[in-house]
Amino acid sequence: MSAWTEMVFILVVVLDFFLLASSRLKAVIRAAAAQGALLAVLPLLLASHAAELGHVLALSVGALVVKGVVIPWLLLWAIREAAIRREVEPIVGFIPSLILGGLGVALAFAFSSAMPLPTPEKHDFIVPTALSTVWTGLLLVVSRRKAVSQVIGFLVLENGVFVFGLLLSDFMPTMVEAGVLLDLFAAVFVMGIVMFHINREFSSLDTEKLSALKD
Amino acid sequence: MLLALAYLAAFLALPPLLLGIVNRVKSRFAGREGPPPWQLYADLARLLRKGAVYSRTTTWVFRAGPVVGLAAVATAGLLTPFGGAPAAIGFAGDFVLFAYLLGLARFFTVLAALDTGSSFEGMGAAREVTFSSLAEPALFLCLMTLARATGSLSLGGMFGPALPLAWGRAAPALLLTAIALFVVALAENARIPVDDPNTHLELTMIHEVMVLDHSGPDLALILYGASLKLFLFGALFVRLVLGFPVEGLAGLAMFLAGLAGFAALVGVIESIMARLRLVRVPQLLVGASVLSAFGLVLLLR
Numbered sequence: 001m002s003a004w005t006e007m008v009f010i011l012v013v014v015l016d017f018f019l020l021a022s023s024r025l026k027a028v029i030r031a032a033a034a035q036g037a038l039l040a041v042l043p044l045l046l047a048s049h050a051a052e053l054g055h056v057l058a059l060s061v062g063a064l065v066v067k068g069v070v071i072p073w074l075l076l077w078a079i080r081e082a083a084i085r086r087e088v089e090p091i092v093g094f095i096p097s098l099i100l101g102g103l104g105v106a107l108a109f110a111f112s113s114a115m116p117l118p119t120p121e122k123h124d125f126i127v128p129t130a131l132s133t134v135w136t137g138l139l140l141v142v143s144r145r146k147a148v149s150q151v152i153g154f155l156v157l158e159n160g161v162f163v164f165g166l167l168l169s170d171f172m173p174t175m176v177e178a179g180v181l182l183d184l185f186a187a188v189f190v191m192g193i194v195m196f197h198i199n200r201e202f203s204s205l206d207t208e209k210l211s212a213l214k215d
Numbered sequence: 216m217l218l219a220l221a222y223l224a225a226f227l228a229l230p231p232l233l234l235g236i237v238n239r240v241k242s243r244f245a246g247r248e249g250p251p252p253w254q255l256y257a258d259l260a261r262l263l264r265k266g267a268v269y270s271r272t273t274t275w276v277f278r279a280g281p282v283v284g285l286a287a288v289a290t291a292g293l294l295t296p297f298g299g300a301p302a303a304i305g306f307a308g309d310f311v312l313f314a315y316l317l318g319l320a321r322f323f324t325v326l327a328a329l330d331t332g333s334s335f336e337g338m339g340a341a342r343e344v345t346f347s348s349l350a351e352p353a354l355f356l357c358l359m360t361l362a363r364a365t366g367s368l369s370l371g372g373m374f375g376p377a378l379p380l381a382w383g384r385a386a387p388a389l390l391l392t393a394i395a396l397f398v399v400a401l402a403e404n405a406r407i408p409v410d411d412p413n414t415h416l417e418l419t420m421i422h423e424v425m426v427l428d429h430s431g432p433d434l435a436l437i438l439y440g441a442s443l444k445l446f447l448f449g450a451l452f453v454r455l456v457l458g459f460p461v462e463g464l465a466g467l468a469m470f471l472a473g474l475a476g477f478a479a480l481v482g483v484i485e486s487i488m489a490r491l492r493l494v495r496v497p498q499l500l501v502g503a504s505v506l507s508a509f510g511l512v513l514l515l516r
Contacts, residue, residue, distance in 0.1 A: 003386065010387045013509065021502050095501050102505040109512045128516075 002123075005045045008038055009125035012163070013105055016136040019156060020101040021094050025148060029075050032152050035133075035159055036067025042166055046122045059177050063162065066181045071155060071188050078192040079148055089206075092143035104135035119167060126167055133160030145208055147198070151191045158184045221467060222297040226450075227289075229471070230442035231255035233449065233478045240482025255442065262435035270428065272332050280327025281429060281436035287320040288443045296374045297450050298470030299462045305371035310358045313370055314351065317403070317447075320440065321347055328425035339424030342493070346409065346421065349500035350402045353395055356507035360392045361455070363514045374454040382458045391510035393455050398503035400448035402496075404441065407485040409496050449477040 015035045022028050040063040047056045090097060108131035115127060137157025141150050158180075165177065235252030242249025269277065294313045296302040302309075325343055328336040362368055364385050365377035382389055402409045405422035414420050426437050453473035461469050491499060 006387055010391070010513070014391075014506070017502065017505055017509075021498055094498050098498070098501055098505055102508055105509060106512045109516050113516065 005042070005123055006125060008041055008045065009123070009129045012038055012129055012159075013132050016105070016133055016156070017098065017101060019136060019140060019152070020097045023094060025079060025146075026076070028149065028152055029072050029079075032155050032159075033068050033072035035156065036071070037064055039159055039162055040064035040068060042163070046126075046166060062178060062181050066185050067155070067159065067162075071185065074188060074192050075148065075151065078195055082195060089145045089149075090143055091145055091208075092139075097139055097143055100139060101132075101136055104139070105132040108132045108135065117167065122167065126163060130160050130163035133157075133163060136160070145206055147191070147195050151188055151195075154191075155184070155188065218463065218467065219300040219303065222300045222470075223292075223303065225467070225471065226292050226295075226297060226443070226446060229474075230446040231259065231439065233446055233474060234442050236475055236478035237482040237485070240479050241486050244483070244486035255438065259435045259439060262438070263432050265431035267429075267431035267433050270331060273330050273428075276323075277327045277330040277428075278433070280323045280330075281433045281440070283323040284320040285436045285440040285443070287316045287323070288440050288447065291316040291320075292443060292447055294370055295447055295450055296371045296454065298454070299466030301375065302369075302371040305369045307368040309369045309371075310362070310373065314354055314358070317444065318347075318351070320444070324425055324437075327429075331428045333428065336425055336427060339421055342421045343425060346402060346496055346500065349497050349504070350399050353399045353500060353504040353507055354403075356504055356511055357392045357396045357399065360388060360507055360511045360514060363511065364389060374451065378455070379458055385514055388510040388513040389455065391506050391513075393452065395503040395507035395510070396448075396452055396455060398499060400445075400452055401481070401484070402500055402503075403448060404445045406481055408488050408491050408499060411490050445478075445481075446474070449474050453477055 012035055015031050015038070018031050019028055019035075022031065040060045043056045043059045043063075047053065092100070105128075109128040112127040112131060117127070134157055137153050137155070137160055140153025140156055142153075144150055144153060161180075165180075232252055232255075234255050235250070238254070239249050239252050291313050293303040294305065294309050294316075296305075321343065325340040328340040358373065361373040361381075364381035365373050365375070367373050367375070367377060398408075401407070405412050410421040410423075412423060414423065422441075426434065429437055450470075453470060453476075457469065457473055
């Protein structure tokens, strides 16, 4: 059982690397969806006693539906409707961002055990995986030029926060998790619509051009 | 002892067959009958009976290239543990020698290519050096992970009896290492996601362009050396993935079956993948390095 949990955590981190290195927009969206679906398995694997089964099940189904199905579908719909080209166009190149990601992951795994936590860890890999995924999300948000890639970065960032939240899943009511998921969903939904409209008005989703705006 | 000799004989005799299997799988995938698996033996025999042609602009370096290349790779084979048998030579830190014997072979191939004075070969040499400088960190990180996992500094120890224990303790790290090692094997042997060994007149080829001016016995030495190198990497990969040494003839049979599987895997990958654009190759190799570094980090904590 523990070996499987470890495998899921490691797959999540490997998907982080893939997200940083891939240049295909569709592949990136699919990878983010796969990561979300993998995260949905974690609450079930980490559940410690049977009493919280309902809570855990709600958490996992919610994550699977929102992160694994609805948001990726929305993003794929957005790039189809806005006819976005498939290239990602990074500001920081793929190899530097991959190396930065690798450094972040190494630091996360090296120093996470030094972090004081209010609750006992359920699994050794929760904190380093969460930190790595948050770091990956940040890198994606900062270093990508197109709005869609930035949305994916935001999604990955939230995935990291979700992993961190697993630490507290015993104490946190389902409502809070549901609220966070809803927030994420609303954010991506709004961004999807905004992207669609920006694209129709200005024929480009390049956020670099926004900095050239003058009144 | 006798078995170790059997492994060594297999190392010297079977590599061309490995390339034959790769080509057979590729042609089956393409719906062709394909050449027989022993085609390379016939090619080698034909080339060895020919004379060599040397350009007047070349020096002794050009003639030394294939000889040194083959000798270095064969010596690296002495350090490699095959299947159940220990390596012929082994000492602490011999993995560094292993990596740099392969480096020496590459160095002389590159020198020989530069010695022709042809700009085309110089281009291939530049590419070879660029990509191998990226593949080398990945290889070393793989070997370091193995050294850390098994607590041994020699190839014989890394791929020896301590390996099953390491698989039990740190399976994910070793899995990442195996994937990275496979990518390095594809890159070092000029297989498809990095380089296409079958094209001869394209501007994207890397290894093949460096050996264009070699002819006759020299070309035979180069082809044979390349197949030995594929066999070496295949041996390391198979040993890592099988995880445990099996003694005796059963071990030998299992090892050879594993190598055939490795060759078939390479063939399948070559059939279903397109070659990467040259700018994407460093991305793949850095990705392999990052994966193996991640494996090392998992072991270090």
